[in-house]
Amino acid sequence: MSVASPISAQEVVERCLELSVGDASVVLVDEGHSANLRWAGNTLTTNGVMRSRSVTVVATIGEASGTAAGVVARSAVTPETLEPLVRAAEQAARDTGTAEDAQPLVDGDEVPSWSEPAGETSVSVFADISPALGDSFARANAEKRKSYGYVEHVVATTYVGSSTGLRLRHEQPSGHIGITGKSADLTRSAWVGHASADMVDVDVAALDSELIRKLAWAERTVDLPAGRYDTVLPPTAVADLMIYAYWTMSARDAHEGRTVFAKAGDGTRVGERLSQQPVSLWSDPSASGLRCAPYVVAHASSAEQSVFDNGLPVGRTDWIRDGSLAALMQTRHSAELTGLAVTPPIDNLGLTIDGAQGSVDDLVTGVERGLLLTCLWYIREVDPQTLLLTGLTRDGVYLVEGGEVAGAVNNFRFNESPISLLDRFGAAGATVPAFSREWGDYFPRTAMPPVRVPDFNMSSVSQAS
Amino acid sequence: MHESGRVRLAVVPAEIDPAFLALPMRPLADAALQRARELGAAHADFRLERIRSQGISLRDGRLEGSHDGEDVGFAVRVVHEGTWGFAAAVDLTADEAVRVATEAVDIARTAHDMSPERIELADEPVHPDATWVSAYDTDPFSVSDADKVELLAAYSRTVMDRDGVDHVTARLDQVLEGKFYADTAGTVTTQQRVRLHPVVEALAVEADSGRFETMRTLAPPVGRGWEYVTGADGLVDWQGALDELPGLLAEKLAAPGVEAGTYDLVVDPTNLWLTIHESVGHATELDRALGYEANYAGTSFATPDQLGTLRYGSPLMHVTGDRTVTHGLSTVGFDDEGVQAQQWDIVRDGVLVGYQLDRRMARLMSATLGASRSNGCAFADSAGHVPVQRMANVSLQPAEGGPTTEELISQVDRGIYVVGDKSWSIDMQRYNFQFTGQRFYRIVNGRLAGQMRDVAYQATTTDFWGSLAAIGGPETYVMGGAFNCGKAQPGQIAPVSHGCPSAVFRSVRILNTADEGGQ
Numbered sequence: 001m002s003v004a005s006p007i008s009a010q011e012v013v014e015r016c017l018e019l020s021v022g023d024a025s026v027v028l029v030d031e032g033h034s035a036n037l038r039w040a041g042n043t044l045t046t047n048g049v050m051r052s053r054s055v056t057v058v059a060t061i062g063e064a065s066g067t068a069a070g071v072v073a074r075s076a077v078t079p080e081t082l083e084p085l086v087r088a089a090e091q092a093a094r095d096t097g098t099a100e101d102a103q104p105l106v107d108g109d110e111v112p113s114w115s116e117p118a119g120e121t122s123v124s125v126f127a128d129i130s131p132a133l134g135d136s137f138a139r140a141n142a143e144k145r146k147s148y149g150y151v152e153h154v155v156a157t158t159y160v161g162s163s164t165g166l167r168l169r170h171e172q173p174s175g176h177i178g179i180t181g182k183s184a185d186l187t188r189s190a191w192v193g194h195a196s197a198d199m200v201d202v203d204v205a206a207l208d209s210e211l212i213r214k215l216a217w218a219e220r221t222v223d224l225p226a227g228r229y230d231t232v233l234p235p236t237a238v239a240d241l242m243i244y245a246y247w248t249m250s251a252r253d254a255h256e257g258r259t260v261f262a263k264a265g266d267g268t269r270v271g272e273r274l275s276q277q278p279v280s281l282w283s284d285p286s287a288s289g290l291r292c293a294p295y296v297v298a299h300a301s302s303a304e305q306s307v308f309d310n311g312l313p314v315g316r317t318d319w320i321r322d323g324s325l326a327a328l329m330q331t332r333h334s335a336e337l338t339g340l341a342v343t344p345p346i347d348n349l350g351l352t353i354d355g356a357q358g359s360v361d362d363l364v365t366g367v368e369r370g371l372l373l374t375c376l377w378y379i380r381e382v383d384p385q386t387l388l389l390t391g392l393t394r395d396g397v398y399l400v401e402g403g404e405v406a407g408a409v410n411n412f413r414f415n416e417s418p419i420s421l422l423d424r425f426g427a428a429g430a431t432v433p434a435f436s437r438e439w440g441d442y443f444p445r446t447a448m449p450p451v452r453v454p455d456f457n458m459s460s461v462s463q464a465s
Numbered sequence: 466m467h468e469s470g471r472v473r474l475a476v477v478p479a480e481i482d483p484a485f486l487a488l489p490m491r492p493l494a495d496a497a498l499q500r501a502r503e504l505g506a507a508h509a510d511f512r513l514e515r516i517r518s519q520g521i522s523l524r525d526g527r528l529e530g531s532h533d534g535e536d537v538g539f540a541v542r543v544v545h546e547g548t549w550g551f552a553a554a555v556d557l558t559a560d561e562a563v564r565v566a567t568e569a570v571d572i573a574r575t576a577h578d579m580s581p582e583r584i585e586l587a588d589e590p591v592h593p594d595a596t597w598v599s600a601y602d603t604d605p606f607s608v609s610d611a612d613k614v615e616l617l618a619a620y621s622r623t624v625m626d627r628d629g630v631d632h633v634t635a636r637l638d639q640v641l642e643g644k645f646y647a648d649t650a651g652t653v654t655t656q657q658r659v660r661l662h663p664v665v666e667a668l669a670v671e672a673d674s675g676r677f678e679t680m681r682t683l684a685p686p687v688g689r690g691w692e693y694v695t696g697a698d699g700l701v702d703w704q705g706a707l708d709e710l711p712g713l714l715a716e717k718l719a720a721p722g723v724e725a726g727t728y729d730l731v732v733d734p735t736n737l738w739l740t741i742h743e744s745v746g747h748a749t750e751l752d753r754a755l756g757y758e759a760n761y762a763g764t765s766f767a768t769p770d771q772l773g774t775l776r777y778g779s780p781l782m783h784v785t786g787d788r789t790v791t792h793g794l795s796t797v798g799f800d801d802e803g804v805q806a807q808q809w810d811i812v813r814d815g816v817l818v819g820y821q822l823d824r825r826m827a828r829l830m831s832a833t834l835g836a837s838r839s840n841g842c843a844f845a846d847s848a849g850h851v852p853v854q855r856m857a858n859v860s861l862q863p864a865e866g867g868p869t870t871e872e873l874i875s876q877v878d879r880g881i882y883v884v885g886d887k888s889w890s891i892d893m894q895r896y897n898f899q900f901t902g903q904r905f906y907r908i909v910n911g912r913l914a915g916q917m918r919d920v921a922y923q924a925t926t927t928d929f930w931g932s933l934a935a936i937g938g939p940e941t942y943v944m945g946g947a948f949n950c951g952k953a954q955p956g957q958i959a960p961v962s963h964g965c966p967s968a969v970f971r972s973v974r975i976l977n978t979a980d981e982g983g984q
Contacts, residue, residue, distance in 0.1 A: 006556075035572075038954055040757045043582040047572050048551040048955075050849045052538065071530075076537035076555045092533055095610030100527045123572050134579050148759035150954040180760040191760075252524075256632050257670035257677050264675025301530030302522070377763075380890045382901060382921060385677065388982040390899050390921075392892040413890075413897050413923070415981040441761075441956055459981060460923055460974075463766070464894035 007079055009118060012055055013161035015079070019086040020163065022093060023067070024105045026058040026310045028299060029159040031118035035125060036152040042137040049123050053077070056299050058307045059089035060105070067102035068093040069307055071300055099308070101301050101333035106311040110167035118157035119171040125153045125199050129177075132204035139208070145215065146186070149179035152441075153199050158297055166311040170293040172347075173197040174444050176435055177204075180395055181211035183218075187465055188408065190214035191374055191395035193236060195435040195444040197289075214374070214396050220407035222399050224461075230370030231456035232400070234360045235434035235448040238351065240376040241418040242281065242448060243439045244389060246349050248381075249319055251328035252303040255338045260387040260419055261328060268328060270340055275323040275423040278354035283346035284316035289433055290445040292347035304345050306331035317343045320422070322354070348445035356428040360450040363429055365403040367452065372398040372405060375437035376414070387417045392462055394437065411465070412458035427452040479598050481657045485515050485643035488537070490655075493562040494647040497541045500566035502649060506543040506550075506573075508586060509566070510648035512801060513539040513557075514848040517606055517641040521613055524634055526621040528614055538848030541566045545573035547583035551851045587827035587839050589804050591651045597798025599658035600791050601690030602698070605639040608691050613637060616694065617663075620707055624667050627711035629718075632668040637661065637694065638686075638948060640960075644801075652803035660794055660960055662686030662948055663694045667710045669718050678918075680714040680903060682706050683735045683885050685945040686960070688792040713916075717904055720916040725977040729880035729908070729934075730922060730970045731873050736902045737861070738945030738963035739886040744926040745777075745784055746859040746963065748895035749811050750842075751820040751830065757853075762952045763893025766926070767817055769833045775817040778930025781864070784812035786821055786857035788841055793858040794946045794960035797841075801852040804841035811859060815930075823854040846957040853953045860944070860964035867938030870967040875911035876935055877969065881920065882906040882913060886945070888921070899923040901978070919979040929970060937966035 007015075009029040016027040032052040038045050056073040070092025074085050129151060140147045153175040160168040178193040192207045192214075233241075254261035254268040263269045285294040296312040298305040309331055318326045327343040335342040364372055374396035382388045390413060397409045434448040494511040501509030516536045522529045539562065540553035550573025552565045605613075617635040624633045639661040647653045666681035684693075684701045692698040732740070747765070752758060754765040767775055788796055788806035797806050802824045811819045820826075820834070823843040831837040844855035874882055885903025892898070905920040906913045924932075946962035 034955070036955060037576065037579070038760075039579065040755075040759060041582075044548070044576045044580040045757050046549055046551065046851050046853070047576050048553065048851050049568055049572055050553040051555060052553075052849055053555050054534075054536070071532050073532065073534040074537075075535065076557055088533070092531065092610055096521070096528050096531050096614050097611070098528070100524070100529060123575055126575075130575065130579065137579060137581075146756070148756060150760055152955060178760055182759065186756075256668065257675065258632070258668050258679070262670075262675060262677070265672060300520070300532035303524070303529065307530075377893055378890045380888050382888050382899075383919070383978045383982055386979075386982045388978060390888070390890045392890070392897065394893055411892060411897075413892070413899060415899075415976075415978070417982055420982070441954065457981065459899075459976070460897060462892040462894075462897035463925065464763075464892040464896050 009159045010115060012077060012082065013159055015082050016057055016086050017161060017163055019083050020059060022059040022061045022090050024060045024163045026105060026160065026162045026307065028056040028297065030054045031157045032154065033120045034152065034154040035121055035123045036150065037126060038150045040148045041146050042140050055085060057086055057089040059086065059093045061090065061093045063098060066098035068097055069099040070096060071307055073299065101306040101308055101331055103308040103332045105162050105164045105308060106166060107164045108166035108311050111169055113169045114167045116169060119155040119173065121153045121155045126151065129199065129202055129204060136204055136208050144184040146182045146184065147179060149177065151177040160297060160311050162311060168295060168311055172292065175199045176440055176444050177202050179207055179211060181215055183215060188215050188218040189395045189465060191437065193435040193437055193440060195433065195440060217398055217405045218408035222407045222409050224409045226412065226458050226460045228455040228457055230367055230454050232360060232363045232367060232370065232372045232450060232452050234373065234450050235432055236375050236437055237373050238448040238451055239434040239436035239446040240379060240438045241421065242351050243349060243436055243443050243446065244379055245387060245418040248387060249328045250303045251330045251338050251340060252334040254328055259384055261325060268338060269325050270328060271324060273324045274320060274419055277423065278322050279320060279422050280318055280322060280352050281320040282316060282318045282350050283348050285314060285346055287348060287350060290348040290447060292445055296344045304329040306333055309344060312344060314344050314346050317346060350431060350447040351449060352431045353428040353449050356430055356449055358429040360429065363427055363450050363452045364400050364405065366427060367400040367403060370400050371409060372400050377438055379438050382415060387419050388415060389417065390415050411462040413460045413462055414457055415459045416457050421453055424453060425451040426454045479601060479604065481596065481598060481655060482643060488513060488515065489557055490645040492559055493539060493557060496559040497562040497566040498647065498649050500563045501541065501543050501570065504567065504570040506545045506570060508544040508649055510542050510646065511539065512848060513645040515643040516847060519639045521617060522636045523617045523621055525632055526618045526625060531610065536847055540848045541569045542851060543569045543573055544584045545570050546577055548573045548577045548580045549584055553849045584825060585828045586824040587837055589824060589839060592654060592799065592803060592805065593651055595654045595799060597656045599688050599796065601659045603691040604641060604659060605661050605691045606641050620665050620703065623707040624665060624710050629669050629715040630667045630711050631670045633665065635665045637663045646801060646803055648803055654799040654803060656798050658688060659690055660686060660688045661694060665707060667714050669714050671718065678714060678718045680710050680717060686794060686948050688794050688796055713904060716916045717918060720918045722919045722979055723905065723917040723975060723977050725980060726975055727972050728975050729877045730973050731877060731880060731882045731908065731967060732970060733870065733884045733967055734941065734943035734965045735885045735945060736883045737965045737968060739889050740900055741859060741861055741963045741965055743889060743891040744895060744898055745812065746856045748926065749820050750854055750856065751822050751826045752854040754820065755826065758952065761954050766894050766896055769830060772817055772833065776815060777812045777817050777927060778815045779933040780815045781933050781936050782812050782815045782930055783862040784859060785809065785862060786811050786819065786840065786859050788857045790858050793944065793962040795856060795858045795962060800841040800843045801845050802839065802843040804839045806841050809840055821854060821857055826854065844959055846959055850955065850957050855952065855959040856950060856961045858962045861966065863939045863942045863966035864936040867936055867966065870937055870941050873935055873937055873967050873969050874908055874913065877908045878910055880908040881975065882908055896925050898926065919977050921976045921978050923974045923976055929973065932971045932973065933968060934971045935969040937968060941966040
């Protein structure tokens with residue numbers, strides 16, 4: 001039996017760099033700790049505590065035609081397996097040939113936190129949440145409700161080292177809780193979700209109260225046909241749509257003419273006004289409550305990311321500023337192609353409407369007759385030309401009459417473009433932390449306003465309840 | 466898909482990669498299971514996995530990115546005092562195996578007070594030392610990256626060199642999955658399978674208007690080896706498929722928009738597999754029907770109280786669950802609970818008659834199901850994730866001696882022939898769905914009359930399957946599939962195939978997607 005030897009992430013980086021015989025190299029070590037609880041019908045169904053470690057070596061080799069990069073990743077590394085890993089990356093560079101995105105590796109220094117160990121979490125992070133969930137299940141049983149949900153906490157630590165001196169460490173805590181509440185006969189359904197980096201601010205009782213309030217709204221039900229409705233989208237539903245829009249903001253794709261951000265004739269729509277409203281879509285690694293890595297971390301090259309850009313600093317980027325498209329996701333290579341600034345993707349997203357104030361409830365107050373949504377689901381692209389998306393409403397669509405919720409409505413399938421919505425909304429509230437129902441498990445750091453759209457396109461009725 | 470006349474190579478059973486077998490799976494299993502027994506676990510299982518994955522992408526014939534990964538780790542799952550516990554780690558030492566087993570029991574203890582429902586598993590036969598390897602000739606990881614890049618570049622050039630094509634992307638994803646499983650009942654399985662998916666897509670952009678369209682190859686992801694990518698197995702005529710892409714793309718870009726309304730559809734298997742996946746495959750997962758996915762992937766309209774009575778579709782509809790079919794993406798020898806792979810009916814004569822199960826649900830619902838055995842649908846996508854019930858290869862059976870696709874088209878006066886998958890969406894109870902495709906042909910008086918643009922079909926599951934009017938014969942049968950079916954929290958992906966023939970559906974709602982996007 002082979003026995004693994006403990007080896008720190010920093011040692012892995014240094015040894016891989018020492019072993020490298022290529023021209024230059026980058027080593028990324030990802031360490032993960034996570035814990036989760038999942039439940040259905042007022043009882044726990046699965047749980048888990050997991051540890052992971054992965055080492056990615058980017059080896060670059062100069063060739064007559066340019067620079068080649070080989071990218072190889074391995075988990076469960078031992079001191080003995082580091083050299084084969086480095087050699088495999090170098091061989092991959094020789095095999096795959098010249099990299100189109102080749103650039104000089106990023107220079108840098110050692111950050112003060114470099115020597116610190118990886119962050120950890122464990123099931124103890126749920127010390128307060130677990131008994132609260134137990135109480136919640138008991139209360140749900142007593143009140144003839146059913147609770148379904150999931151709570152997770154993850155701490156991911158990434159070390160980036162390079163032959164050009166980079167020694168970067170980023171610790172990314174993430175967590176979230178989502179609860180679906182249903183009536184005992186399953187005809188009424190509501191959902192609440194909340195992202196939290198440290199789980200300290202998760203208040204199960206408060207989430208429960210919100211579910212109970214929404215389930216009570218559904219004691220009266222109204223059937224409505226498909227059509228266009230005056231609709232209030234809460235921040236979570238706005239996040240559902242805006243994250244998709246963000247993920248299509250590849251400068252390379254737009255430059256080639258294959259997205260809604262492509263300009264007819266040639267180039268991109270950067271500089272073009274997309275909305276007559278004062279909307280700004282932005283990312284900012286230092287945004288309070290949304291902090292994320294302030295530099296590029298790329299495990300493979302793609303249209304939006306380049307392994308050569310690892311360690312490249314990123315700061316606040318306005319993708320849309322005051323209604324105009326201001327930037328698209330770039331590598332240094334795609335920036336050369338497009339002639340635009342280098343604006344790499346960032347792991348958070350915010351939408352602000354200049355001057356907008358108030359909450360979802362404030363927007364509802366202004367609706368004479370319309371809909372209030374909870375969240376959206378199964379969102380997919382129908383037409384990339386306009387970024388027309390389809391999807392479903394889920395776990396609570398409410399009829400608003402005279403500024404008040406008057407009951408629950410059937411679910412709908414929608415067909416809408418988030419880019420069009422940014423121009424068409426009639427009112428909006430203040431930007432607040434928002435956890436996307438559809439994408440939050442993978443992209444939890446978002447801040448969005450509620451918006452009111454006068455003519456949201458509900459294409460057909462869904463029987464789902 | 467293009468079937469060439471070339472002779473198919475015989476597939477010789479491969480051997481399990483010695484590098485995987487060299488991992489210390491048995492001593493770690495012994496250490497972990499012993500520790501779990503000592504701590505009072507009524508059941509414990511140990512799983513060690515090594516998943517090699519590689520993705521290579523080219524843009525206009527030049528390398529855009531490549532990534533070669535290997536994910537190794539192990540997990541221990543226990544049932545302790547009637548409660549699940551699960552823990553996973555990556556350091557392959559006996560001490561770590563003991564620690565992880567202890568941690569799994571610890572979390573089961575923590576979870577106990579929140580778990581009023583006692584976990585019991587269906588009894589299953591013990592398989593003391595079973596080995597299984599999927600069917601393929603050449604492990605794609607034995608092929609040099611240089612050969613892979615050159616082949617994709619050659620495929621790209623075939624398309625790029627033609628008029629009307631502005632850009633070409635090519636991508637190859639490959640996975641070599643090694644999985645070792647052992648449990649306290651004595652089952653020990655060692656398995657290996659290979660899967661891959663090559664895709665080439667062409668883009669055309671109208672310079673003046675900025676209108677654009679794409680068209681991609683239809684060869685599905687498969688549980689096959691490198692011979693599928695080169696075409697050496699004779700299954701896909703790559704040259705023919707690539708040669709026709711530019712012409713198909715140009716026709717699509719110039720095609721008129723569809724007039725929204727109601728049409729009869731002839732759905733090609735290259736499109737229908739995904740409709741089956743969403744509206745039948747997921748809807749007949751028992752964990753969804755029981756509400757386990759209510760907070761995430763969703764539930765199902767096909768609830769257990771309707772087993773044997775729910776009219777799912779027309780009497781022509783015969784759908785099977787199958788984890789044994791050769792080259793299927795969900796095909797295994799044994800599932801992640803040590804249950805032998807099998808095949809069974811899900812919809813027979815249009816009526817719901819079966820579900821996809823794991824051991825816990827089989828025990829829980831034995832009275833309703835009329836059986837007390839699992840049908841082997843437990844799966845975890847990596848050592849770091851807990852097994853959940855995942856999809857078998859759920860397939861629509863062809864009509865013996867049934868018509869060809871052309872004969873099915875001839876049965877339609879005014880309709881649309883749908884080819885290739887593209888966009889998909891369905892609600893959380895699997896009622897309302899909407900799909901687009903790679904290409905849509907107008908059918909006029911039983912004949913194809915050119916492509917149309919901006920088409921989506923939208924329906925409710927039982928209405929759609931109830932409108933099934935004719936099914937093609939075995940020669941129309943194709944197995945499609947996907948690498949990345951998503952489910953569960955934390956999120957897991959699973960590969961799955963769906964076989965189906967061409968089929969006719971009457972009076973289906975068709976949308977014009979350009980109109981849908983208008984205000």
